[in-house]
Amino acid sequence: MESHDKDEPLETRLVQVRGQVQGIGYREACVRRATALGVTGWVRNRMDGSVEAMLQGSPEQLAEMCEWLSEGMSAALVDTLEVTEVQPPFARFDNFERLPTL
Template sequence: MESRDKDEPLETRLVHVRGRVQGIGYREACVRRATALGVSGWVRNRMDGSVEAMLQGSPEQLAEMCAWLSEGMPAALVEELEVTDVQPPFARFDSFERMPTL
């Protein structure tokens, strides 16, 4: 797992993943991948069948995580990945968690 210096600049992105991404273990795999990359934040299912993730890390970590979100899980069929930069100030996440469905 990559570690981050507490003084290292962070970027935060909100990602919506649409397609076949629920009921296949996508969120669990997302937690494992984010943890391995050193990305913090959360992931949750949405009532509309999409998955939403808040990602925080270096630009390189977030690029790797977004690449994984779009094609990293073979059982998923991602049709759209919408990435929005979150402008500071924002809360600093300490880990990556699975959140309840919204």
């Protein structure tokens, strides 16, 4: 999929992924999957062992990305996926990147 058009309505979600998701290449795989889907935003490890991602895209793109975050990487053992809708106004992301651990 291509990245979203400037006129296309966007939604933004903050996602917390809990389980065994650090030390297995999860963030790198997340960047590849988001880029393939045309989702923009970022992903980072958290000190509590979870992974946090800010996702921006169409509802369909976000649904696909959240499904992947939950069960798309076989090495990951996801216990919970907490998805929070971010209300406008929000910054528009140009790409999807990996951020340092918070």
